[in-house]
Amino acid sequence: MKKALTVVLAGIITTQAFGEHHLKLKPLPNKPPIPADNPMTKEKIELGKFLYFDPRLSGDGSTSCATCHSPEDAWGKNQILSPAYPGNEHFRHSPTILNSAYNSLQFWDGRAKSLEEQAKKPIVSPFEMNLHYDLMIERLKAIAMYREMFKKAFPDEQNPITLENAVKAIASFERTIVCNDSPFDKYLRGDKNALTKKEKLGLKLFTGKAGCIQCHNGANLTDNKFHITGVPKSKAEDRTLARITRNFVLKQAGFKNPDSIDRDLGRYFLTKDPKDKGSFKTPTLRNVALTPPYMHNGAFKTLKEVIEFYNKGGGNVPNKDKALKPLNLTEKEKKALIAFLKALTCENVPYVEEPELPDYDK
Numbered sequence: 339m340k341k342a343l344t345v346v347l348a349g350i351i352t353t354q355a356f357g358e359h360h361l362k363l364k365p366l367p368n369k370p371p372i373p374a375d376n377p378m379t380k381e382k383i384e385l386g387k388f389l390y391f392d393p394r395l396s397g398d399g400s401t402s403c404a405t406c407h408s409p410e411d412a413w414g415k416n417q418i419l420s421p422a423y424p425g426n427e428h429f430r431h432s433p434t435i436l437n438s439a440y441n442s443l444q445f446w447d448g449r450a451k452s453l454e455e456q457a458k459k460p461i462v463s464p465f466e467m468n469l470h471y472d473l474m475i476e477r478l479k480a481i482a483m484y485r486e487m488f489k490k491a492f493p494d495e496q497n498p499i500t501l502e503n504a505v506k507a508i509a510s511f512e513r514t515i516v517c518n519d520s521p522f523d524k525y526l527r528g529d530k531n532a533l534t535k536k537e538k539l540g541l542k543l544f545t546g547k548a549g550c551i552q553c554h555n556g557a558n559l560t561d562n563k564f565h566i567t568g569v570p571k572s573k574a575e576d577r578t579l580a581r582i583t584r585n586f587v588l589k590q591a592g593f594k595n596p597d598s599i600d601r602d603l604g605r606y607f608l609t610k611d612p613k614d615k616g617s618f619k620t621p622t623l624r625n626v627a628l629t630p631p632y633m634h635n636g637a638f639k640t641l642k643e644v645i646e647f648y649n650k651g652g653g654n655v656p657n658k659d660k661a662l663k664p665l666n667l668t669e670k671e672k673k674a675l676i677a678f679l680k681a682l683t684c685e686n687v688p689y690v691e692e693p694e695l696p697d698y699d700k
């Protein structure tokens with residue numbers, strides 16, 4: 339590949355190495371996009387924080403958003419498959435919510451567009467929080483401090499305790515769980531010494547020989563699109579309880595014979611288009627060193643395993659994305675790529691202490 343094709347200009351790395359597209363890497367802006375109908379206020383963010391940590395948003399009071407997206411685990415969950423509502427096992431790995439405010443697609447299959455829309459789903463999901471919305475509203479109404487907080491967060495409304503407002507508050511809180519002070523951001527903003535020699539080699543491979551930038555691009559290192567990479571099944575997916583959950587999701591999606599499908603086929607479960615079989619959203623790579631294991635099913639324990647996977651040209655599946663080819667990386671190059679991925683880690687990852695939750699009215 340010709341070196342001249344990749345340039346750094348005004349803090350943006352642009353490459354034309356992959357055809358007609360100008361693929362770019364940029365520093366993450368200080369503020370994520372904020373929807374016009376949900377402006378950020380101090381009061382809303384504070385309410386959202388309480389709701390995020392409150393397990394009474396689950397049927398049996400056991401499970402909060404933080405159970406599966408934990409501040410201790412860089413806002414993800416460092417286990418192969420996500421925790422689940424008691425008595426169940428999840429069939430997917432829990433992604434981090436850190437910087438998810440910058441993404442235009444939520445979930446591994448992109449089935450939600452906004453954080454507001456996303457937050458509604460786990461609350462009613464029988465294997466996540468398993469709470470009826472009406473029951474949630476009644477619970478929130480029976481807590482004096484929440485009545486007060488909803489009033490302050492939504493001062494113009496007569497009856498502010500609604501599902502819409504609860505998820506607006508949660509989404510506002512999530513929009514504060516962001517960071518953009520990684521060595522890579524500093525490098526893009528002009529500090530040429532922010533990356534070591536090894537990390538710079540990794541960046542060069544990322545945008546060139548290894549071709550990662552074809553899918554992991556933009557400020558959040560995702561094209562916000564879907565690709566078939568052929569990630570192998572993780573053993574945990576075959577456990578009976580995980581299979582039950584997957585079958586349930588398939589049933590709900592209208593598949594007549596869930597047992598005929600033996601693995602997570604990602605976006606296909608949503609679109610039923612055979613072209614989408616095994617297609618998943620390109621995840622962000624920011625802070626990826628903090629959020630193992632990797633992929634929709636936690637199939638890879640380490641970044642080294644991820645790099646070996648790409649070095650082979652991805653998995654062995656039909657319809658695999660054409661961008662994936664064997665890379666012939668040397669050991670030194672593999673290490674440099676991993677070093678670059680680690681340089682995407684923020685210096686100050688936001689941490690929020692679980693608040694002391696208010697009791698129900700006496």
Ligand code: HEC
Nearest residue numbers: 402403406420421422430431432433444445446457460466
């Ligand atoms: C029982 C575990 C569990 C609970 C509780 C839970 N989540 Fe999740 N969350 C997951 C899993 C697993 C996924 C990925 C599922 C998928 O893609 O189908 C996910 C996906 C997400 C995403 C999308 C991130 C991305 O990069 O695509 C966001 C945002 C999110 N959850 C926020 C929340 C919020 C807010 C709550 C509380 C209202 C919550 N979650 C409750 C397990 C959980």
Ligand code: HEC
Nearest residue numbers: 548550553565569618619620621632633634644648659661
């Ligand atoms: C064809 C598009 C494409 C290319 C090229 C690509 N990726 Fe990915 N990447 C994806 C998709 C899609 C996923 C999620 C796959 C899944 O979960 O099944 C992913 C997942 C990952 C993950 C796991 C992230 C997490 O949080 O679980 C890492 C790390 C990663 N890619 C790094 C790289 C590196 C390094 C390269 C270059 C060697 C690369 N990718 C090239 C599309 C791509």
